[in-house]
Amino acid sequence: MTQQPLQQTATTAQGLKSGSHLERVLAAGHFAVTGEIGPPKSHDANLILEKCALLKGYVDAANITDNQTGIVRMSSIATGILLSNAGLEPVIQMTCRDRNRLAMQSDILGAAAHGIRNVLCLSGDHQSFGNHPGAKNVHDLDSMQLIRMLQEMRDNNQFQCGEEIAGGGPPLFIGAAANPFAEPLELRPRRLKKKALAGADFVQTQMIFDVDRFREFMCRAVDLGVTESMSVLAGVGPLKSAGMARYMRDNVPGIAVPDQVIKRMEGAVQGIPSDDKKARMAAARAEGVRACIEQIDDIRQIEGVAGVHIMAIEWEAAIKPIVVGAGLYPRPGDTG
Amino acid sequence: MIVADQKPIEDIRQMLRGKRKVLAVGCGTCVAVCFAGGKREVGVLSSALRMATELAGEAREIDEAIVQRQCEKEFIEHLGEQLDGYDAILSLGCGVGVQSLADQFPGTRVLPGLNTKFMGGPEEQGVWVERCQGCGNCLLDYTGGICPISRCPKQLMNGPCGGTADGGRCEVDPEIPCAWYRIWERMDTLEIQQELMEIRPPKDWSSSRDGGMRRVVRKDLQKPDLDDGS
Amino acid sequence: MGYSVKTEPQVIAFCCMHCAYAAADLAGSSRFGYPANLKIVALPCTGRTDMGHILQSFEDGAAGVLVAGCLPGRCHYVSGNLYARQRVDYLTGLLEEIGLQGERVRMINISAGMGAKFAELANEFVETIRALGPTGLTRKPGSGDFQPIAEKSTGPSALTDNESVLPLADPKPIDPKPMDPKPIERGVT
DSSP: OOOOOHHHHHHHHTTOSSOOHHHHHHHTTOOEEEEEEOOOSSSOHHHHHHHHHHHBTTBSEEEEOSSGGGOOOSOHHHHHHHHHHTTOOEEEEEESSSOOHHHHHHHHHHHHHTTOOEEEEEOOOOGGGSSOTTSOOOOSSOHHHHHHHHHHHHHHOBOTTSOBOTTOOOOOEEEEEEOTTSSSGGGHHHHHHHHHHHTOSEEEEEEOOOHHHHHHHHHHHHHTTHHHHOEEEEEEOOOOOHHHHHHHHHHSTTOOOOHHHHHHHHHHTTTSOTTOHHHHHHHHHHHHHHHHHHHHHHHHTSTTEEEEEEOOTTOGGGHHHHHHHTTOOSOOOOOO | OEEEEEOOHHHHHHHTTTOSEEEEEEESSHHHHTTSSSHHHHHHHHHHHHHHHHHTTOOOEEEEEEESOTTSHHHHGGGGGGOTTOSEEEEOSOHHHHHHHHHHOTTSEEEEOEEEEEEEEEEETTEEEEEEOOOSSOOTTTTTTOOHHHHSTTOOSSOOOTTOBTTTBOSSOTTSBOHHHHHHHHHHHTTOGGGGGSOOOOOOGGGSGGGOSOOOOOTTTSOOOTTOOO | OOOOGGGOOOEEEEEEIIIIIHHHHHHHHTTOOOOTTEEEEEESOGGGOOHHHHHHHHHTTOSEEEEEEOOTTOBTTBSHHHHHHHHHHHHHHHHHHHTSOGGGEEEEEOOTTOHHHHHHHHHHHHHHHHHHOOOSOOOOTTSOOOOOOOSSOOGGGGGOSOOOOOOSSSOOOOOOOOOOOOOSOSSOO
16 A cells, blocks of 8 residues: 655645745745746756855746757756755756657656656657757657656655655646747647646746737636636847847747837947947847836736746846836745 | 668778678669669769779779669579679668668678668758658658658657747757747648647657568468468 | 870760760761861760769870850750759869869750850860860770871761761751660679
8 A cells, every 4th residue: 555755645736736936925925936946067066056046035946958959068957956056946957859758757756756746748749959060869758748757656665667766756847848939820829728738837938029929828727717727928038139139039930029029129329439349249238128127017917827937048147127126026935 | 751861981991991892782662762872873883982982092893783672682683693703782772671781691791882861851952851660660651751760860759849930940059940830830731730739649669660670561461381281 | 294195185975966966966067176186975965974984084085175055044854954964063072082183074065056155165164174184094995095086177067977068947856877886794693
C-alpha cells in the first residue's frame, strides 16, 4: 500500500498541486511576476548568484532556460538548485529536443528531490540554430505529450509506461509556452486550449508588443475556457534599441512589433549625437523600460491575464525598475 | 522512391586511391529516376573520373556496368563472371545496393558513389523532397496524409510549435512549409479538423530505426521446404 | 604554347540543324573563314546533347567543345537550347573539379542567318582553346590526329553531302547523313 508523503497530502488539502510559491501567489489571486535567467556557458556558479541577486524580491519565480537557441549552457535543473539554495524559486525549463522520455522522467525525479516544483515544457529551438548544429535531436515526445506525462506522474503516481511511482508522484506545477502571434493565427487559441486539456497549470507567452492584438487573442482564449484551468502569464520584455525591435520583428517567429513601438524607440535617441554611444544606449534603454512598464499596465487590464513573465535578455538589471515602475513591488511574501 | 545524389568527385577520388581498375556499377531503378546512378550518370561520372585521375597523375581504368536493380541478388549475380582484375566496385546504387553488392562479392571492395538521402518523390522537375522515414507505424490517417515525422524537423505529434514563420514556413528552413500548418489546413479541407484537438499520445518508436534493424517476413511467400514430406 | 601545326587542338562543335548548322553552312558559302580544326557534329537540337557526349569528346582528345544553338526563345523545339545551356553551365563546374579549365566548354546562341557571327565566334573559341594549351590527357590512338586540309577552310561542306544553302526565309527540312558521336558505352555489359 503506497503512503503519500506528508507534504503532498497537505498540498492537496489546500487544493494546490505542488505547493510552489508561484502557485500559491496565483491561487491567492495576486498578479504574478516571473523573470528569466540565462545560465552561463560555463560551470561558474557565481555568475548565477549575481543574476539571482538582481531578481530576488522582484519576481515570484525565475525561469531558467534549457540550452536555449541550441547553445550549450549549464543545465536548467542544476541552475535551479543553485537558485533554490539562494532563496529564489526557480521555474526550470525542459525541452523535448535533448532528452528522451527516460531522461525526462529521471531528471524530473531528481529535480523534485531537490525541491524544484515549477516546470515549463517546451519543444525546444532546433539545434541548427545553435553551436552544435550536427547534433542528433531527440523529440521522443513533443511538448504536449510532456505536459500530459508530468501531469500523470503527479496526479496518477505513474511513470509514462504505467508503472507506479513508489512513494507517490512528484509535486509539480506544470507550465506550457504559447506564441499567440505565430502562424497559423486562428489556431493559436485552440492550441492553448489543447495545452490546458493536456494538463498545463500555467502558460507563459512569447513577448507581446502589440497589446491590442493580444487583447483579441485573450478574448478568444477566455471564450474557449482556457483560463478556467490555466493561469496565463503574458510575456513582456524591455527593448534595448530600435534595432533590437526591428530584429525581433523580422527574425523571430511570432513576435509582432507595431510600427509605433519602433518609432518610439527611434525617437528616444533623437537629438543625441551618433558618436555618443553611451548616451544613446542609456536613452534607448530608459525608453525601453518605460515602454515595458506601460505595456504591463495595459496588459493588466485584460481579462484572463494572471501575471507577466518579464524577459530581460542579458539585462537582468532592468527587472527592478520595471517591477517597481509598474507598481508590482513589493511581491507577496511568504505565502505558505 | 529512394532518393540519392552523387558524392562529390573529390570524395570519390579519395576512396579510389590505390585502386587501378574499378568497375562502376549503376542501377536502373530508383537512382536512375532521380538521375543519380542510372546508365547515363555512370557514363558521365566514369568519364569524369578517368580524366580527373589521369590529370592528377594516377590514371585509373574505370569500366562501366548497369544492372536493373542492385538490391536483388538475381540481378547482380552475373557481375561475378567479370570481376577478375578489378580492385574495387564503385556502386552508384543506393545504400541497399552497395550492401547487396558487398554481400554478393565479399572478396571485392565495394565503395559507395552516392549519398542515399531519403524516401521521397519529385515535387517538381529536378526537385525531390523527403516524404517518409519508415517509422514502421504509419500515422497518416491522423494527419490528413501529411507526415509529421519526415516533414517536421521536430517530429511533433501535436504541432505546430511556436516557430511557424510568416507564410506558414518552418523556422528551421524557409524552403520547407510548416508541416503542421499544412496538416491543420488539410484536415480543415477534409472537414475533420476537430480530430486534431485530441492529444496524440507518445509514439512507440520501437517499430522505427530505434528498435533496431527491421525485417519483414512473409511466410506465404517463402520457398516451401520440399523435404516437408507430410 | 604547346601546339604545332601537327598538333593543333581538336575542337568539337555540337550544332543544331535549324540554326547553328545553317549558320555554319552560310559562313562557308559566304567565305567567312573559320578554323578547319573545328569539327561540326549536327544534331536536331542542342537539347539532344548529353553531358556524356561532351565529356567523351574530351576523353577522346578534344581540347574544347562548343555547343551552338538557337537564340533563346527561338528554339525549334521550344526549350532544347535552354536545357543545353543548363548542362553546359553544369559541365563548366565539373571540368574545374576534374582539373580542366571551365572555359573549354562553351555555349553560343545564333540564328540561321548569322553566318559571319558564327565564323567570328568559332574563331574566338578556337583561339581561347589554343591559348589554354593541351588538356594533358593522352589522346586515344585513332581518335584523329589533326590532318591539315586545304588552306581554304570552307565550313562544314567537307563533312556532308548536302551542298545546298538553306534559304533563310523558309527553312526546308534537311537530312544530312547524321554524324553519330562515338558510342558512349565502353566496357558496358
